[in-house]
Amino acid sequence: MRSGVSIPAAVNMAGVGFRKVVRALTKSKGSGFSALLSGCRAASGPAKGSLPGPFPQTPEERAAAAKKYNMRVEDYEPYPDKGEGYGDYPKLPDRSQHERDPWYKWDHPDLRRNWGEPMHWDFDMYIRNRVDTSPTVVPWSSMCKQLFGFIGFMLFMFYLGEKFPAYQPVAPKQYPFNNLHLEKGGDPEKEPEDVKNFEI
């Protein structure tokens, strides 16, 4: 495509007229260059109110946000507005995907999620390969006792092993020929000193 603009469109552009261009420039509602040309916007990309926005202040904004996220108005609860960057994103219960029904026909079975369902802010943490919040098999006290009991026992035993070492008897290496008198560069004429490596 050489110019990207066909002949009728070029004629149309010329026909739009100077006044319309000025009006569009002064209005400049943010639709960009396409508004200058023909006053309509592209259909690609997200719809106008469908992306997350700022924290909802009025009840109408809350209702609109609940509808946007496919939730009931009573269920919708945004994160408290503490400037932490959440905006109007809903605060869903901190439940892992492990807890969801394994036998229901989810749209995405590995994620145990349906299409269009609002996702938890930490959804990627709560997938089935990662954090699991389902009920524990044994109580917390039992788990603590087992873990710290084992670690404490092992630490204690290693401490005892450091304190009272137990290994095969060892001695410094003994060399023959009067402690290698000649090999170490000793005088062949001189009498080597008698080295006895035993005790009687």
Place this chain on the structure above:
Amino acid sequence: MVTAITNAIFDEISPALIRQTNMADYKEAPLATRPRTLDPNDYFNLSPEKRRADEERAAVRSNLKRQYLTQLNNPHRNALIDDPALNRWVYARANPYPHFRPTFKTSLFGFMFGVAPLFALYYVFKTDRDRKEKQIQAGTSDRRFCHSS
């Protein structure tokens, strides 16, 4: 006869051996949830309002399911099915900056994670390396088997 005796013995011994917790005594682990069978909501909260709420949620869910299945089973579809909830999640996670406001808590976090480690780590590494260098210069450190430190 034998089965009766064994059952009687088992009934005698079992309460002593098996420690059972009832619904009031069950304490869930921190950050974990209760089993559904021990959730008091399932037994005591059965008002019509709750039923209506559950039905409304089911209606929303069925509507979304209908939309998804229509797109899924469309034989002329040749593209991925766009999930607006997924797009919203990605957008929200990637663009927290417009909603950021410097408060005491956020500034504290920024300081603890961005500024303090710089100075703390510099101090730690510098003192450790100075101590090592002093030992090496004095000849007190054993570097027989170590080339790089």
